[in-house]
Amino acid sequence: MKFFIDTANIEQIKEAQSLGILDGVTTNPSLMAKEGITGEKKILKHYVDICEIVDGDVSAEVISTNYKEIISEGEKLANLHSQIVVKVPMIKDGIRAIKYFTEKNIKTNCTLVFSLGQAILAAKAGATYVSPFIGRLDDFSNDGLNLIKEIKKVYHNYNYKTLILAASIRHTMHIINCSKLGADVITGPLNSITGLFNHPQTDLGLEKFLSDYKKGNT
């Protein structure tokens, strides 16, 4: 399973990259705004800066909602850097645009996916990634993880090549459960990823090993 970090914060991206387990980055307009990155020029430069830190795919989201504008914005984003994946919303014009990008060999991430039907459309259009938002489903008393399970089954039934990118990850157990269900990628905040390191027995065990070593070597 690949690990993407879901942020536009450069320090956090650098920290995740330094762990040696990072496979890519996802961003969205809200995450950009949170970092104070506004205006087209600054936003485009920020994508390039992120690509230069990480080795893998970097999702850059279009803000256009009609076909022609999604195409021209997406092509501009794709031309920024070879690691850019054009992130397109799950709307009719978005699906048409994904089909176009697929034919042009431009990688895509179909975002804002909340149902199995939407995930099937994304796969039929040839999206590289589909992003079911599991945390936001949980927020509305839906079972986000169950959507991952359903998509996995249907993609397997039809041998769809689209990769399941579990998004809107809120905590470490989302990551664990996505791995059990066979999600291809998770994207989450840094603390959901670093949470995987934690176990009190690891801390206690290490403390004991180090103190026993000291006893034997003083």
Ligand code: E4P
């Ligand atoms: C995915 O690509 C989105 O940027 C993201 O995972 C949304 O997460 P949120 O629901 O925590 O905003």
